[in-house]
Amino acid sequence: MTTPSPKVPVLQVKDLQVQFATNDGPVYAVNGVSFDLARGQTLGIVGESGSGKSQTALAMMGLLARQGQASGQVLYQGQNLLTLAPDALNTLRGAHIAMVFQDPMTALNPYLTVERQMTEVLQWHKGLDRRAARQRALAMLDAVKIPDAAGRISRYPHEFSGGMRQRVMLAMSLLCEPEILLADEPTTALDVTVQAQILALLRELQRDLGTAIVLITHDLGVVAGVCDQVLVMYGGRVMEQGSVEHIFARAAHPYTRGLLQAIPRMDGEASSLRAIPGTPPLMAQLPSGCPFAPRCALADAQCSQEVPVLQAIAASQAADEPFVAHRACHRTEAQVLHHEVLEAGHG
Amino acid sequence: MADTTPLLSVRDLQVHFPVRAASAWPWEGARPLKAVDAVSFDLYAGQTLGVVGESGCGKSTLARALLHLHPATGGSIVWRGQEMRRATPAQWLAVRKDIQMVFQDPLASLNPRMTVAQIIGEPLRIHHPELDAPAVMARVRSMMDRVGLTAQQINRYPHEFSGGQCQRIGIARALILSPKLVVCDEPVSALDVSIQAQIVNLLQDLQRELGLALIFIAHDLAVVRHISQRVMVMYLGRSVEIAERKALYQHPRHPYTQALLSAIPLLDPVAERNKVAQLLPGDLPSPLNPPSGCVFRTRCPQAQDACSVTVPTLQTDAQGHAVACLRA
Amino acid sequence: MPTLIPKSVTEAAEPAQRSPWLDARIRFMRNRAAVVSLLILSCIVLACVLGPLLLPYSYEDTDWNQMGIAPTLTGWHLFGTDELGRDLLVRTLVGGRISLTVGLLATLVSVSLGVAWGAVAGFVGGRVDALMMRIVDILYAIPYLLIAIMMVTILGRDFYLVVLTISAFSWMDMARVVRGQTLSIRSKEYVEAARAIGVPTWRIIFSHVVPNLLGIVVIYTSITVPGVILTESVLSFLGLGVQEPMTSWGVLIHDGANVMASSPWMIWFPGAALTITLYCANFIGDGMRDALDPKER
Numbered sequence: 019m020t021t022p023s024p025k026v027p028v029l030q031v032k033d034l035q036v037q038f039a040t041n042d043g044p045v046y047a048v049n050g051v052s053f054d055l056a057r058g059q060t061l062g063i064v065g066e067s068g069s070g071k072s073q074t075a076l077a078m079m080g081l082l083a084r085q086g087q088a089s090g091q092v093l094y095q096g097q098n099l100l101t102l103a104p105d106a107l108n109t110l111r112g113a114h115i116a117m118v119f120q121d122p123m124t125a126l127n128p129y130l131t132v133e134r135q136m137t138e139v140l141q142w143h144k145g146l147d148r149r150a151a152r153q154r155a156l157a158m159l160d161a162v163k164i165p166d167a168a169g170r171i172s173r174y175p176h177e178f179s180g181g182m183r184q185r186v187m188l189a190m191s192l193l194c195e196p197e198i199l200l201a202d203e204p205t206t207a208l209d210v211t212v213q214a215q216i217l218a219l220l221r222e223l224q225r226d227l228g229t230a231i232v233l234i235t236h237d238l239g240v241v242a243g244v245c246d247q248v249l250v251m252y253g254g255r256v257m258e259q260g261s262v263e264h265i266f267a268r269a270a271h272p273y274t275r276g277l278l279q280a281i282p283r284m285d286g287e288a289s290s291l292r293a294i295p296g297t298p299p300l301m302a303q304l305p306s307g308c309p310f311a312p313r314c315a316l317a318d319a320q321c322s323q324e325v326p327v328l329q330a331i332a333a334s335q336a337a338d339e340p341f342v343a344h345r346a347c348h349r350t351e352a353q354v355l356h357h358e359v360l361e362a363g364h365g
Numbered sequence: 366m367a368d369t370t371p372l373l374s375v376r377d378l379q380v381h382f383p384v385r386a387a388s389a390w391p392w393e394g395a396r397p398l399k400a401v402d403a404v405s406f407d408l409y410a411g412q413t414l415g416v417v418g419e420s421g422c423g424k425s426t427l428a429r430a431l432l433h434l435h436p437a438t439g440g441s442i443v444w445r446g447q448e449m450r451r452a453t454p455a456q457w458l459a460v461r462k463d464i465q466m467v468f469q470d471p472l473a474s475l476n477p478r479m480t481v482a483q484i485i486g487e488p489l490r491i492h493h494p495e496l497d498a499p500a501v502m503a504r505v506r507s508m509m510d511r512v513g514l515t516a517q518q519i520n521r522y523p524h525e526f527s528g529g530q531c532q533r534i535g536i537a538r539a540l541i542l543s544p545k546l547v548v549c550d551e552p553v554s555a556l557d558v559s560i561q562a563q564i565v566n567l568l569q570d571l572q573r574e575l576g577l578a579l580i581f582i583a584h585d586l587a588v589v590r591h592i593s594q595r596v597m598v599m600y601l602g603r604s605v606e607i608a609e610r611k612a613l614y615q616h617p618r619h620p621y622t623q624a625l626l627s628a629i630p631l632l633d634p635v636a637e638r639n640k641v642a643q644l645l646p647g648d649l650p651s652p653l654n655p656p657s658g659c660v661f662r663t664r665c666p667q668a669q670d671a672c673s674v675t676v677p678t679l680q681t682d683a684q685g686h687a688v689a690c691l692r693a
Numbered sequence: 694m695p696t697l698i699p700k701s702v703t704e705a706a707e708p709a710q711r712s713p714w715l716d717a718r719i720r721f722m723r724n725r726a727a728v729v730s731l732l733i734l735s736c737i738v739l740a741c742v743l744g745p746l747l748l749p750y751s752y753e754d755t756d757w758n759q760m761g762i763a764p765t766l767t768g769w770h771l772f773g774t775d776e777l778g779r780d781l782l783v784r785t786l787v788g789g790r791i792s793l794t795v796g797l798l799a800t801l802v803s804v805s806l807g808v809a810w811g812a813v814a815g816f817v818g819g820r821v822d823a824l825m826m827r828i829v830d831i832l833y834a835i836p837y838l839l840i841a842i843m844m845v846t847i848l849g850r851d852f853y854l855v856v857l858t859i860s861a862f863s864w865m866d867m868a869r870v871v872r873g874q875t876l877s878i879r880s881k882e883y884v885e886a887a888r889a890i891g892v893p894t895w896r897i898i899f900s901h902v903v904p905n906l907l908g909i910v911v912i913y914t915s916i917t918v919p920g921v922i923l924t925e926s927v928l929s930f931l932g933l934g935v936q937e938p939m940t941s942w943g944v945l946i947h948d949g950a951n952v953m954a955s956s957p958w959m960i961w962f963p964g965a966a967l968t969i970t971l972y973c974a975n976f977i978g979d980g981m982r983d984a985l986d987p988k989e990r
Binding site (some may be wrong): 054066067165167179180181182209210212213214215216218236238239240242243262263266276277278280281282283284285290291292293294295297298313 | 419420500503525529530535557558559560561562563565566569585586587588590591614624625627628629630631632633634635637638642644645647648649
């Protein structure tokens with residue numbers, strides 16, 4: 019699947035932190051996200067509400083709300099995007115780093131035709147004239163498999179169905195052939211058959227253009243299908259990080275394992291779901307210590323007081339492993355797996 | 366043992382909405398929007414029927430028609446032997462004690478200006494006016510306990526609760542009259558993954574405890590597989606396949622069901638990437654103008670000429686597996 | 694570092710229940726402009742009600758010794774007197790009574806009519822709704838000043854007539870807003886849930902629709918009040934308001950405008966009273982709107 023040889027990362031994120039200033043004090047939305055992304059690879063960021071996954075993507079693009087402050091490093095071509103001047107960031111956005119949002123209806127301007135919105139991007143970033151831009155736009159719409167692109171390009175967004183709109187968004191984002199694509203829950207609002215089409219399209223486009231993709235989602239099924247490495251977030255922190263095989267077959271964090279057991283599966287026996295008790299924390303009311311401690315069956319006093327540090331898992335540092343897996347937990351891997359064996363015995 | 370007479374028997378249910386195009390002249394009649402066009406199924410006491418389909422298939426409209434929130438325009442709804450489609454409001458009021466609903470958006474289905482106690486107690490005050498306030502409160506407390514809410518929260522307002530807790534309030538409200546059937550319209554779609562499992566488990570426990578029949582409507586086939594004994598697949602307002610859970614998931618016979626099942630992502634990276642998904646071409650047709658004959662023929666990989674002429678009806682085989690397809 | 698929240702706190706119930714109204718009051722109190730405006734307005738109302746009782750003059754007493762004088766402490770003419778020797782402070786306060794009373798009454802009438810009209814139209818829907826709203830549209834088109842002049846000319850300048858005239862042209866905004874809100878509430882899931890339970894229609898309107906309407910009614914009432922007071926002032930300014938010697942802020946401003954060059958204080962004081970009241974009402978209205986806005990949650 020992925021070649022084990024080290025690739026030069028096209029995007030490097032080091033210790034990204036996002037903080038919001040609110041009436042009730044500072045809110046720490048993201049605490050210490052780090053990853054490397056190489057050309058043609060897909061990173062999946064998985065989390066529930068309040069995990070900080072969307073804020074991570076917005077921070078990388080410089081799209082945080084006014085009260086948001088991002089610190090750390092987001093390195094692209096040697097430049098830290100977080101400290102870049104607005105003009106320089108604007109030249110990068112759209113052309114080198116593009117973003118696709120969850121709801122295509124609100125992300126597309128309802129008052130402009132699709133043609134206008136697409137050619138605008140090309141005229142601004144590539145300096146093409148109207149005709150050349152239209153040609154490129156049509157080619158892109160064909161690439162995302164919109165039937166009758168020439169007829170449809172002069173229509174308005176509301177005349178397209180949800181799946182079509184998301185394809186248009188993808189086409190728009192890939193017009194300038196960016197090196198990096200950030201997709202924030204791109205298929206969440208779509209039916210499952212349409213989702214399958216969009217994900218297949220995404221894989222194909224990645225193969226053809228070599229784009230590196232950061233895919234944010236809450237759906238582990240989507241992650242299994244398209245991602246190479248996975249970041250699992252909870253309460254603003256990274257709980258576990260590693261290759262997709264590691265996460266699905268050898269997950270070593272109680273939250274990741276809990277999540278995998280709580281999801282109903284299409285394969286295997288339809289036995290009782292093992293639910294995780296409690297509710298995800300509100301970003302504004304994160305507990306001290308490990309954010310997952312209140313819901314974790316293995317938590318002890320140390321877990322509620324000390325934040326666990328992200329550490330590499332020894333077994334994953336072998337030479338043929340594509341990514342070194344990390345996890346943030348005070349318990350050892352053996353303890354986590356042992357607990358599960360006990361649970362399975364009782365369950 | 367299972368009862369042999371179905372609790373609820375629906376045949377060829379139709380819910381059409383007259384829709385007038387904005388550009389039509391005032392004297393032009395309205396065209397019908399066929400939200401539900403031919404749905405038929407039987408439901409037995411204590412059973413769960415899962416209803417799946419994608420957006421536009423009419424499952425939400427079906428739910429509302431079963432509770433008479435939208436009047437059904439055709440077909441029959443037989444509840445415990447009584448034909449309900451043309452029943453009077455008074456007859457429906459008597460039946461409402463037995464059929465209740467849990468809604469999709471947990472917070473929006475609760476009146477923001479009423480306390481939890483008032484919300485859960487409202488059905489009691491309507492249907493059992495003879496109960497005095499302390500008796501109502503006692504029942505409310507015991508119901509809250511059963512659905513996993515702490516009694517201390519009894520005077521709080523909905524906005525103070527999380528999504529999962531709001532859904533528990535909705536379930537408590539639906540169950541306080543001890544109904545025989547609860548229609549759940551996408552009850553877990555708006556919830557976080559780790560909370561979905563809690564609510565699904567809760568529904569299953571309550572069903573076992575109270576002997577409820579459930580109609581579980583969802584677009585997530587994995588969840589439906591988990592909770593249902595029988596599953597019905599809908600497309601553009603029609604039921605296209607109904608079968609026992611195992612039969613449907615392992616041997617789907619309708620081309621739409623097959624495509625739907627193959628589109629669901631597997632939680633196994635190797636299997637998921639090697640699987641060959643059947644991708645359906647095209648878009649969902651408009652319910653204002655459904656295709657002639659079989660409504661699925663515009664996207665069906667197995668469509669033939671006969672499919673545009675004859676409307677397929679549900680044919681049930683010996684094992685109770687019903688399919689509406691000329692090719693199956 | 695994130696603050697420590699022990700499990701016992703997150704799981705125990707809070708002693709006080711936080712109703713949406715309590716939430717709104719807390720948010721309102723945080724809005725300094727609104728709170729200060731509330732205090733100032735209360736002072737003005739108190740002054741208008743109690744002031745004339747404490748002052749030595751009545752609003753029609755003529756002080757022959759000090760006619761047309763500037764504000765002075767002698768004889769307690771703090772606002773000065775007009776050319777007929779009547780004390781301006783008392784007249785301003787008494788005028789305030791009239792302006793505020795007309796404002797309150799006209800608001801009450803127009804709010805009641807507007808809410809009833811809008812709620813019925815919104816809830817019943819269909820042709821009834823269309824008819825009722827077309828009537829509102831037609832009324833919007835009529836120039837109110839023309840009608841006001843006609844009514845006053847034909848029927849005379851009675852206090853209650855003034856109230857009626859003003860109400861007749863202030864209720865339409867409320868009707869429109871209430872109708873819109875009723876339409877949106879009618880399609881909310883909790884109303885559907887109430888129907889599914891079997892709650893009768895009248896009970897749905899009272900328990901589910903009306904409590905959720907009150908928020909917007911309160912907001913629009915606080916917007917109607919300044920409008921109504923201003924309308925009264927305009928009518929009085931044109932000579933269509935209350936009869937002499939009774940006065941209102943509008944009448945005082947009209948009289949003051951005539952002698953502005955020689956006795957500027959005649960227009961300053963009533964003008965300031967009116968302006969301050971309107972500003973306060975506007976800030977309070979803004980504060981209420983922000984406090985009751987559900988998106989703030």
